[in-house]
Amino acid sequence: MSFLGGRTRKVTTYGKKQTRIISVHADLSPTRTTPPVSTSKMATPPRPPRMKKLSGDQACREPLTPLKATRVNVPKTPHTGLKQAGAPALKTPRGASDDPTLRQHVAKSAVRRRSVGSPRRADPPASHHSICKARGPLTPPRPVRGERNVEIEIVSSRLRHVSLDELSSSETALRSLLTCSTTKKIVPFSEAFTTPDFAKLLPSSMPPTVTKVGEASYSEVFSVGEGDCAVVVKVVPLLGKASYSTRGKAAASLPDCSAIPDVVREIEITRRMSQTPGGGFVEFLGAFVVEGAYPALLLDEWDTYRDEQGTESVRPDSFSSLQKYALIVLGNGGEDLESYRFENTRGWVQAAAVFWQVADGLARAETWTEFEHRDLHEGQILINDVEADPPAPIADYLDTRSTGVRATIIDFGLSRLDMPDQGAVYSTLPEEVYEGVGDQWDVYREQRDVVEAAGTWESFHPSTNVLWLHYLVGHLIHSTPTLRKPYARRGRRVAPKTPAQVRTELVRTRAEDAWAMLQEVLKALSKPSHDSKALDFSSAQNVMTWGRQQGWVL
Numbered sequence: 227m228s229f230l231g232g233r234t235r236k237v238t239t240y241g242k243k244q245t246r247i248i249s250v251h252a253d254l255s256p257t258r259t260t261p262p263v264s265t266s267k268m269a270t271p272p273r274p275p276r277m278k279k280l281s282g283d284q285a286c287r288e289p290l291t292p293l294k295a296t297r298v299n300v301p302k303t304p305h306t307g308l309k310q311a312g313a314p315a316l317k318t319p320r321g322a323s324d325d326p327t328l329r330q331h332v333a334k335s336a337v338r339r340r341s342v343g344s345p346r347r348a349d350p351p352a353s354h355h356s357i358c359k360a361r362g363p364l365t366p367p368r369p370v371r372g373e374r375n376v377e378i379e380i381v382s383s384r385l386r387h388v389s390l391d392e393l394s395s396s397e398t399a400l401r402s403l404l405t406c407s408t409t410k411k412i413v414p415f416s417e418a419f420t421t422p423d424f425a426k427l428l429p430s431s432m433p434p435t436v437t438k439v440g441e442a443s444y445s446e447v448f449s450v451g452e453g454d455c456a457v458v459v460k461v462v463p464l465l466g467k468a469s470y471s472t473r474g475k476a477a478a479s480l481p482d483c484s485a486i487p488d489v490v491r492e493i494e495i496t497r498r499m500s501q502t503p504g505g506g507f508v509e510f511l512g513a514f515v516v517e518g519a520y521p522a523l524l525l526d527e528w529d530t531y532r533d534e535q536g537t538e539s540v541r542p543d544s545f546s547s548l549q550k551y552a553l554i555v556l557g558n559g560g561e562d563l564e565s566y567r568f569e570n571t572r573g574w575v576q577a578a579a580v581f582w583q584v585a586d587g588l589a590r591a592e593t594w595t596e597f598e599h600r601d602l603h604e605g606q607i608l609i610n611d612v613e614a615d616p617p618a619p620i621a622d623y624l625d626t627r628s629t630g631v632r633a634t635i636i637d638f639g640l641s642r643l644d645m646p647d648q649g650a651v652y653s654t655l656p657e658e659v660y661e662g663v664g665d666q667w668d669v670y671r672e673q674r675d676v677v678e679a680a681g682t683w684e685s686f687h688p689s690t691n692v693l694w695l696h697y698l699v700g701h702l703i704h705s706t707p708t709l710r711k712p713y714a715r716r717g718r719r720v721a722p723k724t725p726a727q728v729r730t731e732l733v734r735t736r737a738e739d740a741w742a743m744l745q746e747v748l749k750a751l752s753k754p755s756h757d758s759k760a761l762d763f764s765s766a767q768n769v770m771t772w773g774r775q776q777g778w779v780l
Contacts, residue, residue, distance in 0.1 A: 506587025509557030560610030
């Protein structure tokens, strides 16, 4: 996947307008445990670039149990004649008679086997075996009675002690994925949404409605269920045995797959962040491993989405019936920030609520698990409308009943956090990211400068969260089409007389206050750290402390 300018493919996990910059899984890499005695750390390598077809070096499936070792000693028969002119090559076994009833018989010659510890003696001079013609099939000579085949016993002993670590890496990775999944076995893809374990995630017993709602570089995203009770399912093809059914398609037009260890890492991190005290991060509901042809229902929804919204993905019918997938089930967080349409009357109140809810979530995650998102652009924030109270002066922008929206942070592919019993988990950004043009690309470069000046990518640098909060407030003010600057009042203010006039004046005042507040936040976060008037914004926690001092949040 390219990360440069117009060639950058921008998609998001959910939403109609795809704006994702970094692919959902492409940025995944194996976790890294911090050794207690080492002071020199090296980042795990970034996820390999998007693949258009399975690589040819996939490990084959290994037998799970050792085979019984046997050995038959059949001496080779010497060549006794030349091929007749004009006869086809190897029409009969070499050295055999044209008469099918004649076979060469080699006189049995006992060969004493040496013990393991005895030194090897020089081989005796070669001797000629007496060869005679015999009618009937050849019976292989039996081994000498009383002698042990030591080599076979050694090999058999080793095979009996083969552990899981010596099995195929793909089999071991699949076992690891099943271990962290809701169901510990592979389910047929056609039955995935009707299994008892999946049915527990839906409040209704009726057959679920399936709709495609988004796409990513390495997955398709579907809504399963009805209305607000629906869940989001990411369908992630797994990289494994060559299971494409190309049907004459070019290699460049094949769907992308994800390495199983990357999917395991995503599941573990998403589960961890969904447990953040106070919420604010996408809810992890479960994971399943399925196998089989892509269901026709999902393909129909894929076609409908392509016709209505357009697509940059490859139709997933190229996979064969042997393909395996991971289904990651998440809570429905709503629509992504770039696609979300703010209301005309309370749009600025909603925007202010989104900013402070995101800042609050980051602040709590910093304290709980030393979390840095490191890729918090507008495609990684979901907005969901909630029931709101009648308009009233805003005392706390974290109060969803006053603002009518709830923000959720998603996608932790480039994030840094501490995992229990694993230490720091992190990723380094691809170098191509730093060559892009635009506000978002500027943040990547500033983030790199902060990290490399203070330490390593493995270390905790909460100031990167502040960089993304600065980007967020700037995007809300300058780059959101449905948010317009409140118009200036003309003439003297006239006291409202009717209830309708009172309500209109209150709505207008709330919008003006929210817009002015965001302007002040942008100004404060824009000041360079060396400015004597700059505040200490070294973390999202500092931003929240300042917001409370200003009376904007409680």
